[in-house]
Amino acid sequence: METGKLIVFTGPSGVGKGTLLRKLLTQHPELVLSTSVTTRLPRPGEIHGTDYYFVNLEKFQQMVANQELLEWAEFAGNYYGTPRFQVEELISQGKWVILEIELEGARQIRQTFPKALRLFILPPSLWELEQRIRRRGTETEEAIAKRLRRAQEEINAANEFDIQIVNDDLEKALENLEAALFVPC
Numbered sequence: 001m002e003t004g005k006l007i008v009f010t011g012p013s014g015v016g017k018g019t020l021l022r023k024l025l026t027q028h029p030e031l032v033l034s035t036s037v038t039t040r041l042p043r044p045g046e047i048h049g050t051d052y053y054f055v056n057l058e059k060f061q062q063m064v065a066n067q068e069l070l071e072w073a074e075f076a077g078n079y080y081g082t083p084r085f086q087v088e089e090l091i092s093q094g095k096w097v098i099l100e101i102e103l104e105g106a107r108q109i110r111q112t113f114p115k116a117l118r119l120f121i122l123p124p125s126l127w128e129l130e131q132r133i134r135r136r137g138t139e140t141e142e143a144i145a146k147r148l149r150r151a152q153e154e155i156n157a158a159n160e161f162d163i164q165i166v167n168d169d170l171e172k173a174l175e176n177l178e179a180a181l182f183v184p185c
C-alpha cells in the first residue's frame, strides 16, 4: 500500500502560505490540507469547516484536555490546533496531508512525527511582508503589529526546517514547492 506522508508548511503571517497552498491544491487535488481549529473570529468570507473550525475558548480547552489535538499553540492572541483524528486517519489511508501551522506547532510535530517533511516559506524582505499583510486588508492595526513582531522570531527559526522557499515571484515559489514535494525518494 502507498504510504501516507505528513507535510508541515510554516512561515510568517502574510508571506503567502494560503495563496501558495490554494494553487498547489488546485494542481494536485490528491493532496489534503488539514482544517485546523481556532478561537480566532472568522474573517469575512471564511467558512466554518473549510477555512477553520471556529470554536470558543472553552471548546478549545476541552479539545486540549481530551487530547483531541495533534499539536496546538497560541498565536497573536488566539489559539490554533490540528484535530488529531482526521490527520491520523488520512495518513493511514496513504494520503499526503499538509498542516499549515505556525512555528511552535511545527516544533511539536517534529517531536511526534519526526518523519514529517517540514517546509518554511520566507518573504523577500520584512518590508514586503508588511506590505502583503496590509494589502490583504483583513487585520486590525493591533493584529498586524502582533503578526509582525512574531514574524522576525519565526524567520530566525527558518533553518530548523528541511527546506526553505522564498515567496518572491509566486509562480517560481510554486515550482520550488512542487520540486520539494515531488522529488523521487
Ligand SMILES: Nc1nc2c(ncn2[C@@H]2O[C@H](COP(=O)(O)OP(=O)(O)O)[C@@H](O)[C@H]2O)c(=O)[nH]1
Residues within 6 Å of the ligand: 010, 011, 012, 013, 014, 018, 036, 037, 040, 071, 072, 073, 075, 080, 081, 082, 083, 100, 101, 102, 103, 104, 105, 106, 147
Ligand atoms: N500551531 C498551529 N498553528 C496554526 C494552525 N492553524 C493555523 N495556524 C497558524 O496560525 C497563524 C495565524 O493564522 P491566521 O489567523 O489564519 O492568520 P494568517 O496567517 O495571517 O492568515 C498562521 O501562522 C497559521 O499558519 C494549527 O492548527 N496549529
Ligand SMILES: Nc1ncnc2c1ncn2[C@@H]1O[C@H](COP(=O)(O)OP(=O)(O)O)[C@@H](O)[C@H]1O
Residues within 6 Å of the ligand: 011, 012, 013, 014, 015, 016, 017, 018, 019, 020, 132, 133, 135, 136, 167, 168, 169, 170
Ligand atoms: N508572491 C507574491 N507576491 C505578491 N503578493 C503575494 C504573493 N504571495 C501572496 N501574496 C499576497 O500576500 C497577501 C498574504 O497572502 P496569504 O496567502 O494570505 O498569506 P498567509 O497565508 O501566509 O498569511 C495576500 O494578499 C496575497 O494575495
